[in-house]
Amino acid sequence: MKLPLQLLMLAAVLLAFTSCSEALSENRGPTAPDFVLPDLNGTVHHLDDYRGEKVYLLFWASWCSICLSGLNEMEELIESDEDFIVLTIVSPGTYAERNPKEFKAWFSTIDHDGDFIVLLDEGGKTFNQYQLEAYPSSIWIDTDGKIIEQHTGHVTNYDILELMNSIH
Template structure:
């Protein structure tokens, strides 16, 4: 009779540890800094608006040839059926970027469908908060609001999807 009781207690203990390890894995990585940034139409987006969702952040610049060559690919991803939000961030007036009005005018002339959100990080504060060092840069944020990965350089849609599918 003692053996089944011990097995039951062991099973309960293992279940508890498994639940804790899943919770801990969701909390790995630093908390993503919240921000309040306007999009090209003036609507302010807070990262906390996407609480409970996975978010892919893409930091880019209009003068960056690598960034520009990847915009069509990013647009394809934005149009696809996915379970995460794509936010792109530009820093007008800093890091050799045009000011906000010049950027908006320039962006309206390039070939794009407008399927991804462009946020204006005037002064580059958010770029600095995420400790980005170059363009393009990316950050993957899980549904718990934690940064699970950061990379500098071009990232393919397959790589973005692989990482997004690996997080909750």
């Protein structure tokens, strides 16, 4: 009678570890939807090309005052040479954003560093894929391409770095 009780206890322990392991992997979030978007220079970026690296996505708009007030801070983050990729995404011609030609002309007039990657999501397909509702919106993606966190509104560089440094 003792052996079946021990087997039952062992099975319960194994089941508990399996459940914890599944819960931990589920907490990492869904796989980030891939996208294929050109930047302002016409270079095409696939999110899957960044697999193996941590990625911070910032969805923003040129008409969004919160977004604009955070651009200098975003540039500081990009220039800080951290161990992750920063991609910013705008949706020209949708959501009250300028059309692509007007956006490019406007962006060329603002002071920014050349490392500032702006991807053009014409039609807002990527914005919709990520089920976003407002600007600015941030998404943190781990090296396995899983969404770790999603946030609407301004996020400070301190908070971006804190979360990026906590993920693999």
